[in-house]
Amino acid sequence: MTSLSAGRAGNAEPDLVDRLPVLAARSHAWASAALLLLALILFLPGQVGLQPMDRDEPRFAQASKQMLETGDLIDIRFQGEARHKKPVGIYWLQAASVAAGEALGVTDARTEIALYRIPSLVGACAAVLLAYWAGLAFLDRPHAVLAAALFGACLMLSAEARLAKTDALLTACTVASFGALARVWLSRGSIVPLPRSAVIAFWGGLALGILVKGPMVPLFVGLPALILSVLGRDAYWLRRLRPGLGLALVALAVAPWFLAIAWKSGGAFFAEAVGQDMLGKVGAAKEKHWGPPGAYALAFFGTFWPGAVFAALAIPFAWRARSEDAVALLVAAILPAWLVFECVPTKLPHYVLPLMPMVAILTVLALRRGALDPRRPGAVAVAFLVVAIPLGLAVGLPLAGWQLDRQIPWAALPPLAGAVGLALAAWLAFRAARPERALVLAVLASLLVSPALFGLGQREIPALKVSPRLAAIRDALPCPNPRVASLGYREPSLVFLVGTDLATPPTGQEASDFLHAGGCRLVFVEERQAAEFAAAEAGKPAARRVGTVSGFNINGGRRVGLAAYAVVP
Numbered sequence: 001m002t003s004l005s006a007g008r009a010g011n012a013e014p015d016l017v018d019r020l021p022v023l024a025a026r027s028h029a030w031a032s033a034a035l036l037l038l039a040l041i042l043f044l045p046g047q048v049g050l051q052p053m054d055r056d057e058p059r060f061a062q063a064s065k066q067m068l069e070t071g072d073l074i075d076i077r078f079q080g081e082a083r084h085k086k087p088v089g090i091y092w093l094q095a096a097s098v099a100a101g102e103a104l105g106v107t108d109a110r111t112e113i114a115l116y117r118i119p120s121l122v123g124a125c126a127a128v129l130l131a132y133w134a135g136l137a138f139l140d141r142p143h144a145v146l147a148a149a150l151f152g153a154c155l156m157l158s159a160e161a162r163l164a165k166t167d168a169l170l171t172a173c174t175v176a177s178f179g180a181l182a183r184v185w186l187s188r189g190s191i192v193p194l195p196r197s198a199v200i201a202f203w204g205g206l207a208l209g210i211l212v213k214g215p216m217v218p219l220f221v222g223l224p225a226l227i228l229s230v231l232g233r234d235a236y237w238l239r240r241l242r243p244g245l246g247l248a249l250v251a252l253a254v255a256p257w258f259l260a261i262a263w264k265s266g267g268a269f270f271a272e273a274v275g276q277d278m279l280g281k282v283g284a285a286k287e288k289h290w291g292p293p294g295a296y297a298l299a300f301f302g303t304f305w306p307g308a309v310f311a312a313l314a315i316p317f318a319w320r321a322r323s324e325d326a327v328a329l330l331v332a333a334i335l336p337a338w339l340v341f342e343c344v345p346t347k348l349p350h351y352v353l354p355l356m357p358m359v360a361i362l363t364v365l366a367l368r369r370g371a372l373d374p375r376r377p378g379a380v381a382v383a384f385l386v387v388a389i390p391l392g393l394a395v396g397l398p399l400a401g402w403q404l405d406r407q408i409p410w411a412a413l414p415p416l417a418g419a420v421g422l423a424l425a426a427w428l429a430f431r432a433a434r435p436e437r438a439l440v441l442a443v444l445a446s447l448l449v450s451p452a453l454f455g456l457g458q459r460e461i462p463a464l465k466v467s468p469r470l471a472a473i474r475d476a477l478p479c480p481n482p483r484v485a486s487l488g489y490r491e492p493s494l495v496f497l498v499g500t501d502l503a504t505p506p507t508g509q510e511a512s513d514f515l516h517a518g519g520c521r522l523v524f525v526e527e528r529q530a531a532e533f534a535a536a537e538a539g540k541p542a543a544r545r546v547g548t549v550s551g552f553n554i555n556g557g558r559r560v561g562l563a564a565y566a567v568v569p
Contacts, residue, residue: 017440021149025141035132035145039125039152041447043161045455047121048114050162051465051493054555058492059083061116061164064094066500068110074260078492079500084265084272088257089211090166093119111471111497116164123169124161128152130172130201131357134179135364137186138326143364150310150439151360153446155389156303156353162454167350170213174354176205177221178333180241185228185329188237203246207253214273219340220354224332291347296338303349304356305389306423306442309382310435311359314366316376321369330362364439372435383430386442390419390449397457404463404552412457419448466551466560467493470524473547473564474498479520482566487511487533488526489562491555508532516540520568524549527561543567 024034052058063076063083076083076091097118101109109115131151135144151157160168180202184194202221209217229235261269301308321327334355341351366372374380394416398408422445430438458464471494474484485503486494495502505511508529513536515523523543525533537543543565550561 017444018434018437020440021142021146021436025145028141031132031141031145032129035128035148035152036125038149038443038447039128039161042152042158042450043121043124045451046162046458047117048112049459050113050454051458051468052113052496053163054467054491054493054553056165057113057116057163058496060090060166061094061113062492062496062500064091064098064116064164065110065496067091067095068098069500074257074264079495079502082265082268082272084269086166086273087211087214087254088261089208089213090119090169093169094164113164113496117162120163120165120168121161123172124152124157127157127168127172127175127357130175130179131360133201134175134182134357135361137179137182138330138361138365139368143368146367146436146439146443147360147364148357149443150307150363151357153306153443154304154308154356154360155446155450156350156356158446158450158454160350160353165350166213167353170209170216171354171357173205173209173212173217174220175357176201177203177209177217178224178358180205181221181225182329184237184240186325188240194240199242199246202241203249206246207250210250210254211257216354220333220337223336224329227332227336228329290345293342295347296342296349296352299349300352301385302389303353304359306386306426306446307360307363307439309385310367310372310439310442311363312382313372313376313379314363317366317369317371318362326365327362330358330365333358334362367435367439372430374431374433374435380427380431383438384427386426386438386445387420387423390416390423390445393449393453394420397453401457401461404461407460409457409460411460412452415448415452415456419445419452422448463551464554466549466553466562467491467497469549469551470494470562470564471497473524473549474522477520477522477546477566477568479568482520482522483514483517484522484524485511485514486524486526486562488529489524489553489560491553494524507536508534509536512536512540515543515565515567520566522546522564522566524562524564527563530563533565541567 023030025031052061059078063078066077066079067073073092073095074088076086076088094116098109098112098115101112101115106112106115128148128151132144132148135147138144139147157168157171160171180194180198183198187194206217206221225238229238301312304311318327318331322331337355338352341347363372374383394413397412397416401407401409422441426438426441426445429435429441462469466489470486470489474482483501483503484498485505487505487508490504503514505514508525509532511523511525511529511533515521523533544567545563546566547564548562549564550559552558553560
């Protein structure tokens with residue numbers, strides 16, 4: 001069956017919504033173009049207007065900027081501090097994006113955060129297309145399109161596509177290697193050689209993934225390969241991946257930088273990246289990101305919206321069909337890695353993002369088998385959760401805007417209202433035993449939610465843009481290249497926007513001394529340090545107050561107020 005007709009109730013005639021996946025899947029070129037268009041609608045809004053999101057994004061961007069400033073493409077640093085947490089791949093790609101922007105004449109390219117987000121945008125789009133390619137190992141073309149669209153629509157991927165970090169690109173690497181592994185597993189015993197493209201996808205995804213985030217891609221594809229080999233008492237099927245040649249090529253790709261950083265850091269990179277960053281997160285919660293076991297399962301209903309409720313309804317099917325080759329691979333890819341992350345004390349929602357393409361494929365496979373049945377007890381009630389996210393955003397965003405800025409982000413409300421309507425239509429379609437139509441409508445709802453939230457809503461909440469408003473005060477001074485310090489407010493976004501040499505004096509006295517050290521100088525003083533700074537200023541030539549900023553620090557989860565003082569010769 002090549003059309004999406006399974007499970008349609010009664011004699012309802014298919015309309016355009018029902019036929020969308022089939023129309024998009026007229027050929028591989030059509031499918032790829034349709035999915036790329038969907039990805040761009042989902043991921044492009046907000047790329048330029050969204051401020052650097054503390055703290056991780058500006059840390060990555062600032063380290064990439066410093067590579068351009070110093071010409072050192074081996075070491076990774078944030079100001080004077082070594083940043084030995086992740087390998088160099090993402091920093092190279094971000095630096096290359098900014099260098100290309102400079103070559104094309106982009107003004108102030110090194111502080112334009114959108115340029116640093118290009119690798120994430122490309123990675124997210126590639127992940128959607130590769131999810132389609134991986135899905136073709138399990139599904140016919142229209143269903144593979146639907147699975148890729150369902151994955152692309154998830155809110156977590158939309159967020160990571162707009163952040164200059166590793167996770168969108170890591171997901172693309174993972175699904176590339178997984179798609180090749182699926183072709184090997186599902187065709188094991190065949191004497192036909194594995195297509196060269198699949199071999200390249202597997203080892204290419206592995207090599208780039210290691211350069212981007214170390215051992216994560218080997219974990220995501222190694223666990224299912226190991227489990228299936230142990231359960232089947234046979235690892236011979238992996239020989240079609242040409243592991244000897246593949247491992248040699250991966251080593252050739254990744255070894256030069258790892259050897260260079262080991263020599264340059266005296267081994268400190270591995271001690272910090274493995275001993276402190278990776279193993280430290282296993283032993284204890286890092287950076288206040290603790291969560292109990294089950295936290296990912298609970299957050300999943302938001303992070304994988306709109307597909308989460310349908311994925312939950314597919315769980316009984318996955319258990320019943322776990323002995324089938326296709327389902328066995330998907331379960332082996334999802335469940336063990338998911339349990340690993342649930343057991344690790346440090347919890348961040350994007351950690352399980354690379355598993356979501358497999359979840360989407362399993363969900364559509366359940367749909368294909370007629371397993372998303374609204375007649376099951378509680379199924380209709382669970383499915384109503386698809387309405388919860390857009391409804392919550394439609395109510396919560398105006399409340400947040402009013403609470404923070406005493407204004408309502410009106411531009412975001414019409415698309416959010418439309419998303420609520422489409423989500424409600426998706427639930428009604430599911431209740432009417434038309435689950436494939438429900439999935440398509442849910443994806444269409446996401447096409448309104450992501451642009452409304454990331455493209456329109458955030459633009460009308462200036463309280464969130466503390467660092468950009470502080471940088472604007474610096475830019476308005478009547479002297480070029482002032483020296484700048486910040487007392488109390490130390491977010492990486494301010495370092496990225498103001499400059500690598502931003503000083504962060506720990507006391508009011510040192511901030512005052514900095515301000516009066518000669519030349520054009522500017523100090524930002526957070527209100528909690530205002531009295532200390534004022535006491536240190538007593539008896540000194542009066543500094544001019546050149547601006548104030550009040551807003552909400554996303555990273556700290558609290559309101560902040562800062563005053564800017566300048567000495568202009």
